[in-house]
Amino acid sequence: MKKLWLLTMLFFLQLPFGGINAKAQTVINKRITFGAEGTMLKDAFQQIEKSSDISISYNNSLLDDKRKVHVTKAERSLGETLDVLLKGTTCTYRAAGERNILIIAKTQDRGSIKGKVVDEKSEPLPGATVKIPGTGATAISGVDGSYTLNIVPGTYTVEASFISYETKRIQNVSVSSSTNTVLNITLSPADNKLNEVVVTALGIKREDKSLGYSAPVIKGEQLTGALSGNWTDALSGKVAGLNLIRSNSGPAGSNKIILRGENNLTGDNEALIVVDGVVINQGSGRRTSNSGESAYGTSSDNMPADYGSNLNDINPEDIETVTVLKGPGAAALYGQRGANGAIIITTKSGKKHSGLGITFNSNASLESVNRWPDLQYEYGQGTAGSRYYSYGAGPDGASTSSTSSAYGPKFDGQLFYQLDPVTQKQSTTRTPWVPYKNQIRDFFDVGQTFTNSVSVDGGSDKTTARFSATNVTNHWITPNTGYTRNSIALSVNSKINDKLTINAKVNYNNRNSDNLPAGGLW
Incomplete structure (x- = not known):
């Protein structure tokens, strides 16, 4: 009886585990339609998660999820899709339950690529970067220029780069299991900004x-x-x-x-x-x-x-x-x-051409006031909170217009002696005391600047010349202000012999403005 009870318990204990394995296999065999062209691996995983209602988990240090993947759109099983996405990496996958996929490291033997990175004089280049694009395998060369890349067996493209040197790509590098592939890389100086x-x-x-x-x-x-x-x-x-x-x-x-x-x-x-x-x-x-x-x-x-x-x-x-x-x-x-x-x-000089080089540039720009201060329109100009306003001394009392402070009477439509805009003196009759809202904003215009320039250059092996003429017309945001500018430039370079070169440059600028904006008292 005891033996029969034990066998029965073992039978029932195995049932749920067998069910889990069956469900895990079911999710791996699930058919999905998927395709990616230049999509990052992490984005591809997210698309699969949404379409399959599963969760894919992995370690960023194990898998480069920012590499671009290219997969032709087709209907495949989930397992086949993951096989394509993880091809060339050191990772594989396994199901963990009914709706979870784990990305794990492969347990198979791995090979390696070893060698040195040197310059055109066979001197070592420490700090050079050697990587296999698309796999996340990267190494930095040591003091002697040596590097090591551990990778699963296969055929790869190896890329080496170093600052101020041309990036070099070596294709069809074969890696076998448990063996070292020797690959020495020579980099050439780059013709760049340095x-x-x-x-x-x-x-x-x-x-x-x-x-x-x-x-x-x-x-x-x-x-x-x-x-x-x-x-x-x-x-x-x-x-x-x-x-x-x-x-x-x-x-x-x-x-x-x-x-x-x-x-x-x-x-x-x-x-x-x-x-x-x-x-x-x-x-x-x-x-x-x-x-x-x-x-x-x-x-x-x-x-x-x-x-x-x-x-x-x-x-x-x-x-x-x-x-x-x-x-x-x-x-x-x-x-x-x-x-x-x-x-x-x-400044620019002439360049050698088979004929004349003619360049014409036209530029137009607009500008306007970006921000405005917050203004109050409840009280007007005045002195010490006076209840009246008078532009100059008048029947109401002494002048209260000698200040820019808005510390006068409240705007309520009352009648005061104010400025007469025609005579620029005190008005002869009282006028309503009211605010003029947005008057400052309405004062400013939209600034406009128009630039037109033409240049002609050319020359031979020994003599080059360049001539340019530019006209600028500006209307500033303050009405009736701006300027015009006319510029002429001439540059001539002549190589007399190997030891004597003559350079001559002439510039003429004429800027005119008949109404410069006030700059304030300093």
Whole structure:
């Protein structure tokens, strides 16, 4: 009897486990329709989970779920679909219950790819990256350039890369079980930015990678891609440590370029401006007024105007590159004048063509006020909370119009002596005391800037030339303000012999504005 009871218990204990295995096999054999073209593996798993009502679990350190997979759309079993998605990886799968799939590591023997990464002189390259795309297998070369990749048997493509070197791909690398495949990789230097030439002091050209200091370069296209009224605005955000201080006197207003902060409390902190090796003056020939003095005279009735700076007059269409030299590097090249850094501007020159190269650029931009302050329209102008308002002394009492503070009577339609807009004096009759809402907003226009530029260049092996003409017309957001600018540039380069080259550049700028916006009293 005891033996019969024991056999019966074993029989019933095995029943549920057998049921689970059967259900697990059922989910593996479930038919689904699936396809993926360039989809990340984790997204593919999510699609399968939604269509099959299952859950797929895996460890990110075991499986690269960001690799792209390509699977032709067709009806397959869930197991066949997973086999395709995991092909070439070190993982397999197993069912864990009725609705769960676990991605696990394969237990089969693995092979390896070993070797060294060297340069064109057979010198080791430590820190080079060697990987097998699509599998997650990656290795970093050691001090001696050696690396090891462990992978399941198969045929793969191996990719090696290193900074300033061309990426190399070796295809059809065979890996056998429990064996080492030797693969030595030689990388060639890349013809990239690290070999670019940078213009430093006095027109000296040096390779970017040979400089011992920071020298970021901004291409001319980056300045004209979205052209604004003042081309220096394009420098903002493109160079670390560069602070552009604007005068808020319109598109023709002056500005300052500060590099790495202000380091002088009493002197000038502006960066040195150098155009084609020539240091230019930041001034405009007519200075901005200060200390309450008017730009148009000595009367305090007029507000001072900002005439801008020579930096603004440079035509951005003629700029080839802008190199920014910061701190001690610039000081060593330009002495005390470059102690605050330097902005090195190189203008365009002619290029050799079979014929003439003609370029025409046309640009239009619009601008408007971005934000408005919150204004109150409950109380009007006045002094010390007076209950009346009078533009100048009048029958109601002394003048209360000598302040800009809104600390006067409440707007209630009452009648006061106010400004007569025709005579610019006190009105002869009382007028209603009411607010004029949005009057300031209605005052401003939509700013417009139109730029048209044409250039012609060409030349031979020994002589090249370039001529350009640019017209800029600006109407600013303040009515009846703006400017026009006409620029002409001529550049001629001639190589006399191997030891003598003559470069000649002529630039003419004419900027005109008959109503500069007021800059306020400083």
